[in-house]
Amino acid sequence: MELSLRIKYFTFLILGVMFIVTGIALNELDILAEITRGDFDAWYDFLAPWVGSSERPNSQLPVPWDQ
Amino acid sequence: MATKSNPENNPLKEWLSTLPNKRIRTLRLVSQLTFFFLFNGVIFGLSRIQFPIPVVLPPGAPYATAWGGFSALQYILAVGQFPFLVLGVFFLTGAIFGKLTCGWACPVGFWQDLLSWLPISKIKVSRPTNRDLQDFSGFFLWGSIIVAGFFGIQRFNGQLTGGDFWTFMPFDAIIDPAGTMFVTYFYALLWGVFDTDSLLDTVGNLFLWKTFILAIFTYISIKVPRAYCRWFCPTGALLGYVSSNSILTIKRDPTKCVDGCDACEKACPTGVPITDESTDGIANNLCILCGNCVDACPDAMSFGFRF
Structure with missing residues (x-):
């Protein structure tokens, strides 16, 4: 039995719980929620360079993340 | 008179006994398929949850039900906050399950498993080379953290508002082959980028670059099983700091x-x-x-x- 290894995973377990609680307390879930709101234009601006299109398409196109 | 066949002389049974035991591989395949559909479950009416999970799942993926952990880490860092939540998720899951999510749930791991099944000769990589090439994943991990952190400090100090998408998620925007497969190509088709007479004028250089990167990673993953996971994946690199000490x-x-x-x-x-x-x-x-x-x-x- 390697004690140092147990100490490491126990440390990570404690750190993990503390970090998750801290992150939730600091509203990090809300930060993640910002980018997935159903705002087509914001998403288009965000994704357009990723996709490569240089022209804004018809806003009536489906936005699956908003379903 | 019909004779009863002797199972000991059954050629089918003998042939089956020569095959390797694949029980866990089968279970894993079922798991990978299940998670693939779960992670893309918006198409089936599942709701999206704003929570990071330790797999590669680009947030721009149209039907994604959650955030890929490393994408979330970059984004939170880039808006000027320390990513406690994401690190906590990685620490906790890594300490308990190690890299189980890479093997059993990650869509990109699944993609590589499928590639490795192609009947194309594989390259055997020596142990030192296998170890040394892992440095790429660390480079991508820390490079992305430094870039996202740099823009995060600027936003925190009010020196930068908004910004291009690559300043929020540098790795996803410039390298990530999962983003190319699950986001770039999806919207390129949806938004009609390909419906043009002059395709090269329409798509940007970044599109071509990401297509090139995806092609390279695909080829390497065909020749070396799980090559992207081994050497390039920053999500796996981050999980790897914890996974070697896991309970499971x-x-x-x-x-x-x-x-x-x-x-x-x-x-x-x-x-x-x-x-x-x-x-x-x-x-x-x-x-x-x-x-x-x-x-x-x-x-x-x-x-x-x-x-």
């Missing part, structure tokens, strides 16, 4: 090993030197707990816990 592990019983046998190592898709590992359990950050070694040698290898 794979153990080898050396008393049941035969001299000169390395069936477990040959079965390992990430090239873990299993016979050099402690009998306490594999403590190698390349291990994705896929269980291929257990399938290859169920007598000596088994899943276990390190309490």
